[in-house]
Amino acid sequence: MYRKQVRRRRAVLALLVIGSFVLLTVTYGRGSDGVQRGVSAVFAPVQSVADRALKPARDMVNWFDETFDARGENSRLRSELDAAREQSVGAQAALAENEQLRKLVGLERSGAIPSGYDTVTARVTAKNPTVWYADVTIDAGSGDGIEVDDPVVAAASGDGAALVGTVSAVTGGTASVELISDHSSRVTAKVVPGGAQGIVKPEVGDPGDLILDFLDPTKLIGQGAAVVTAGWRGPTIASDYPPNLRIGEVVKAPIREQQASQQVHVKPYADLRNLDLVQVLTGGSRR
Amino acid sequence: MILTPNILARLVGIVVLGVLAQLCFFSQVAVFHVSPNLLPALVVALGLLGGTMTGAVVGFSTGILVDCLLIAPLGRSSLVLLGVGYLAGMFRERFEIDSWLAVPLLCGILTVLAELGAGAVAVVLGLDTTVSALVVRDILFKGLYAFLLGWPLYAGLKRLLRPAIVDDLEARRSRRPTVLGT
Numbered sequence: 001m002y003r004k005q006v007r008r009r010r011a012v013l014a015l016l017v018i019g020s021f022v023l024l025t026v027t028y029g030r031g032s033d034g035v036q037r038g039v040s041a042v043f044a045p046v047q048s049v050a051d052r053a054l055k056p057a058r059d060m061v062n063w064f065d066e067t068f069d070a071r072g073e074n075s076r077l078r079s080e081l082d083a084a085r086e087q088s089v090g091a092q093a094a095l096a097e098n099e100q101l102r103k104l105v106g107l108e109r110s111g112a113i114p115s116g117y118d119t120v121t122a123r124v125t126a127k128n129p130t131v132w133y134a135d136v137t138i139d140a141g142s143g144d145g146i147e148v149d150d151p152v153v154a155a156a157s158g159d160g161a162a163l164v165g166t167v168s169a170v171t172g173g174t175a176s177v178e179l180i181s182d183h184s185s186r187v188t189a190k191v192v193p194g195g196a197q198g199i200v201k202p203e204v205g206d207p208g209d210l211i212l213d214f215l216d217p218t219k220l221i222g223q224g225a226a227v228v229t230a231g232w233r234g235p236t237i238a239s240d241y242p243p244n245l246r247i248g249e250v251v252k253a254p255i256r257e258q259q260a261s262q263q264v265h266v267k268p269y270a271d272l273r274n275l276d277l278v279q280v281l282t283g284g285s286r287r
Numbered sequence: 288m289i290l291t292p293n294i295l296a297r298l299v300g301i302v303v304l305g306v307l308a309q310l311c312f313f314s315q316v317a318v319f320h321v322s323p324n325l326l327p328a329l330v331v332a333l334g335l336l337g338g339t340m341t342g343a344v345v346g347f348s349t350g351i352l353v354d355c356l357l358i359a360p361l362g363r364s365s366l367v368l369l370g371v372g373y374l375a376g377m378f379r380e381r382f383e384i385d386s387w388l389a390v391p392l393l394c395g396i397l398t399v400l401a402e403l404g405a406g407a408v409a410v411v412l413g414l415d416t417t418v419s420a421l422v423v424r425d426i427l428f429k430g431l432y433a434f435l436l437g438w439p440l441y442a443g444l445k446r447l448l449r450p451a452i453v454d455d456l457e458a459r460r461s462r463r464p465t466v467l468g469t
Contacts, residue, residue: 009339016347016369023351024362028412039355043307047356050311061316126310126356129324130364131402131425132409137310137357169358176358183409183416204414205422273317 040171044125047174048139051125062274117242117281120144124275125174131205134182135168136275142170145282149240151229152177154278156269162246163187163229164270164278175280180247181207181272188230188239189247191221197230200247200266207272210248215262225250227266242284288337294451298333301444302345305329306352321425323432325440326353326364327371327401328394331433332441334375335390336452342372363412367404371397387438394437399430 027033122140140146149166156162165179178185180202187200189212196219198212212227227250231243252265288294305326313323330349334342350365375397384390403426406414445452 012340013343013373016343020362020366024360028360036355036358043356047311050307054312058312058316065317127314128357129309129314129326130405131422132405135357171358183414201416203417203419205425206419
């Protein structure tokens, strides 16, 4: 009897492991399939409601994290934080959201978005829980005109907005965005000023440090230079990204590292850990 | 675990709520720059309450739901979580949980293992970039958060699934007072 039970357990385990491998093999690299679209359609409204309901609690936890972080800074910042403590968490959240939306609207008005692109504003409703993947789900999908490979921007530090990733899969009402800090992300970029070109790739586990790789070792890059999308175009293919979308700022550029490994370190303008509102650039002339 | 339709419905509810809480809340908050990952701890707690079969099936289902909601390749999370659930269930079937530290410790250790397992899956699927040393910090902190959340999670789930837990049923039966004069 006991042996029979053990055999049954092992059989179930083997079946589940084989099932996982089969599903992984069938669905890997294919974007969304029927099951995901169905589950997504059922859960999207629930997820959206849960996301909105939990936002004040999230803001409060993040506020504590940021406050703790700021404790080590100077007294001026402390007094500012004391003043900020007196404000309600809800009001702060509303102000932050308002600022993000202003920046996103400002991006459209400033002409930073190339002609031919439409924008869809969406809210981040889910985020991958493991450290190995940097992808988020947003509450807009193919029903809003979003397609796979559409670039995504978000409000950035300072003025305007900056690139945060691309759409990797879509369903009717949701889309998955692969952030530029995800291990599979690669963005062709150029440095301003100077025009040196390279590829921005992430370092897994550190979304605040991107690497601009494959640089020309003869073109030395200084700290503080801006990195923007190159937006190249060939006769038959073109980059997924429009040109001159802000990505980040060069923060570490040792001459030895530039000459030996042709790379510099870039800090993204957008806070990739705390994304809330994003804007998807749809359409464009790349297709 | 005695699986009745009522208990099955509760298990489904727990998994759905757990996944939504993780994706909509825990993944989007940061404590010391690290987001807690509640899902391995949830699967461990259910594995400890229900045994290997319950642990593995709950882990698989949780992973499939996560992959569906993230529109990620199906099986990526379930492969790891079913292993975690099975290991937790195996612990329950082979050892006695006689110390209150056992549950949080298992939650912490298996969360670290789950993160390492997810890393292994990522490598198998193609991880062609450098890995920051901060990954180690992130994984250890996730393990610490699971350790801290493990006991309240286990206690809450035990209360919710009390009618189905075999050990608890026997303990309650043995505690029933003798009624005289009936």
